[in-house]
Amino acid sequence: MSATTPTSAYAQLTWQAIVEAHARIAPRIHRTPVLTSASLDAMTGARLFFKCENLQKTGSFKIRGASNAILSLTDDQAAHGIVTQSSGNHGAAVACAARWRGVPAFIVMPKNAPTVKVRAIEAYGGKITFCEPKVSSRNEVCAQVQAETGAALVHPFDNDQIIVGQATATKELLEEVADLDAVFSPVSGGGLLSGTCLGARGLRPGVLVFGCEPERADDAYRSLSSGKLQSLESSDTIADGLRASLAPRTFAILRDNVERILLASEDEIISAMRTIWERMKIIIEPSSAVAIAPLLKPDAVRGLALPARADGTPAKLGIILSGGNVDLSSLPF
Amino acid sequence: MSATTPTSAYAQLTWQAIVEAHARIAPRIHRTPVLTSASLDAMTGARLFFKCENLQKTGSFKIRGASNAILSLTDDQAAHGIVTQSSGNHGAAVACAARWRGVPAFIVMPKNAPTVKVRAIEAYGGKITFCEPKVSSRNEVCAQVQAETGAALVHPFDNDQIIVGQATATKELLEEVADLDAVFSPVSGGGLLSGTCLGARGLRPGVLVFGCEPERADDAYRSLSSGKLQSLESSDTIADGLRASLAPRTFAILRDNVERILLASEDEIISAMRTIWERMKIIIEPSSAVAIAPLLKPDAVRGLALPARADGTPAKLGIILSGGNVDLSSLPF
Numbered sequence: 001m002s003a004t005t006p007t008s009a010y011a012q013l014t015w016q017a018i019v020e021a022h023a024r025i026a027p028r029i030h031r032t033p034v035l036t037s038a039s040l041d042a043m044t045g046a047r048l049f050f051k052c053e054n055l056q057k058t059g060s061f062k063i064r065g066a067s068n069a070i071l072s073l074t075d076d077q078a079a080h081g082i083v084t085q086s087s088g089n090h091g092a093a094v095a096c097a098a099r100w101r102g103v104p105a106f107i108v109m110p111k112n113a114p115t116v117k118v119r120a121i122e123a124y125g126g127k128i129t130f131c132e133p134k135v136s137s138r139n140e141v142c143a144q145v146q147a148e149t150g151a152a153l154v155h156p157f158d159n160d161q162i163i164v165g166q167a168t169a170t171k172e173l174l175e176e177v178a179d180l181d182a183v184f185s186p187v188s189g190g191g192l193l194s195g196t197c198l199g200a201r202g203l204r205p206g207v208l209v210f211g212c213e214p215e216r217a218d219d220a221y222r223s224l225s226s227g228k229l230q231s232l233e234s235s236d237t238i239a240d241g242l243r244a245s246l247a248p249r250t251f252a253i254l255r256d257n258v259e260r261i262l263l264a265s266e267d268e269i270i271s272a273m274r275t276i277w278e279r280m281k282i283i284i285e286p287s288s289a290v291a292i293a294p295l296l297k298p299d300a301v302r303g304l305a306l307p308a309r310a311d312g313t314p315a316k317l318g319i320i321l322s323g324g325n326v327d328l329s330s331l332p333f
Numbered sequence: 334m335s336a337t338t339p340t341s342a343y344a345q346l347t348w349q350a351i352v353e354a355h356a357r358i359a360p361r362i363h364r365t366p367v368l369t370s371a372s373l374d375a376m377t378g379a380r381l382f383f384k385c386e387n388l389q390k391t392g393s394f395k396i397r398g399a400s401n402a403i404l405s406l407t408d409d410q411a412a413h414g415i416v417t418q419s420s421g422n423h424g425a426a427v428a429c430a431a432r433w434r435g436v437p438a439f440i441v442m443p444k445n446a447p448t449v450k451v452r453a454i455e456a457y458g459g460k461i462t463f464c465e466p467k468v469s470s471r472n473e474v475c476a477q478v479q480a481e482t483g484a485a486l487v488h489p490f491d492n493d494q495i496i497v498g499q500a501t502a503t504k505e506l507l508e509e510v511a512d513l514d515a516v517f518s519p520v521s522g523g524g525l526l527s528g529t530c531l532g533a534r535g536l537r538p539g540v541l542v543f544g545c546e547p548e549r550a551d552d553a554y555r556s557l558s559s560g561k562l563q564s565l566e567s568s569d570t571i572a573d574g575l576r577a578s579l580a581p582r583t584f585a586i587l588r589d590n591v592e593r594i595l596l597a598s599e600d601e602i603i604s605a606m607r608t609i610w611e612r613m614k615i616i617i618e619p620s621s622a623v624a625i626a627p628l629l630k631p632d633a634v635r636g637l638a639l640p641a642r643a644d645g646t647p648a649k650l651g652i653i654l655s656g657g658n659v660d661l662s663s664l665p666f
Contacts, residue, residue, distance in 0.1 A: 033368075035366075038390065274661065281388055281615060281617075281657030281658075282388070283610060283614040284614075325614075328607065
């Protein structure tokens, strides 16, 4: 295998690295429940297993990667604190994990981020710098804060320790429900979806992994369709956690491991969000709803053309519900 | 012990009866998760363990008692269906369990019950008859429907099989967190709180049990304070599941086993509900919020005067979150 084959691009992201990440973070995070719903099963014709990262510390899966990355730094590396860019949930996770580590957190976030996410970061003691809601502005301001503070950059997804941290959610899901046929995760920068692929492959090589993306932020769909990394300068999708674009690192993983990217319209996202609130009595944010919305379209599960199960029973599908940070004062329904 | 001592009034409600109920219903219901929240712990100065019956089938703990009662009937008893009176959640649970049993369900409910609860009963195939929102009207209409149909009455709380069914929630909670110092449940007719007492005593005799009640439906508070069964003709508390009054059967159990009834104002209920939604990302209805509201008052946990723990750590408190059936179109915040 040459240094340029796709696989070698992430050969360091081993199952062993995921197991070590899990051991590092498990004492500090929740082992979130896997919930089922007879009514959602009836709606989809499948058996759904929801990994509830909305019930995770800081209200999203992001604490998995952030705490793994921050606890992995040497004392020298962490000495001047942590800096990152985030639309909200990764920022809160970094602020929380930096506090565990006893160092400051500097968070660059777009000025259109939800107020509830700004407040959460402040509550964990994070120091916020606002930027324009564009990739170029985010990167610029982040580099500037890094230069001024000497803080260590913990990128939200373009970082190996982040990816193996996020993989632990799917590891837990498959430890609980071993014989899933497919797993569905939302995709933005691709850290969670990359982790989903690697976590799933480690325990069940044959499981299919689908990424779910808003139509209005469809760079991963376009990247995987064209085979070339595409990007998005900005997006106004209601799924505020999914406005970033893949990095070369995550693109390489997804290209090799993701079956297909499924898209959801804004209306489908809002409707799926409400369905989960009403039927499952849990609060999910729009970005989480993106992972279930494609399965609620008519005949969606049949359309996936999953291999039939040996026992003839309906497909068993895992859904990663990524987060639950919603402003209750401005619900979309 | 004579036939009139308090204990003999419920001597048949043994630990063995609870174990049998649990075996009967466990294959059909969810073993709901017990969730924790660092922020709620910080607010109260205690360690809280939330038994999430809002995530139970039909959206409340009521399916425990209803399914136990309905599955315990003989074929002859169940032949003409089941009749009950309910403000909503017990009605949905009876409709669901009657469907499992393959018999019709006749539900008498007050005409001011939340629309979302009416719809849920209809979705399970229950046949609804509306009554006035008063105890006298409920009883009258229920007797009338029973006479017309020949259906078996499964009263929402004045029924042994209901009480031992509800006890299984606390049994599961203590199986998961064995060393609780106290358990908190909402109280209306007293079925859940009676079950909480008996389920708790069975596994941990020394645990203290507190009932939580809306100020605007304070019959249990008045009954336990005065030592005489008090009742309530009607109530307009937002906690729509807590508008009923104790029966002699539940009063006898609570009088012997409940430490104290804690009250919550309407504002405290709404505020506690919002706090749980925001911090824990789960949907609870106002009646559930009643069980946590008294603990969010300043210095509330200290005010309980719980015995200190041998290891000097903060008190471990179990909270039964009873249900999550809320109309998302008319939230109180």
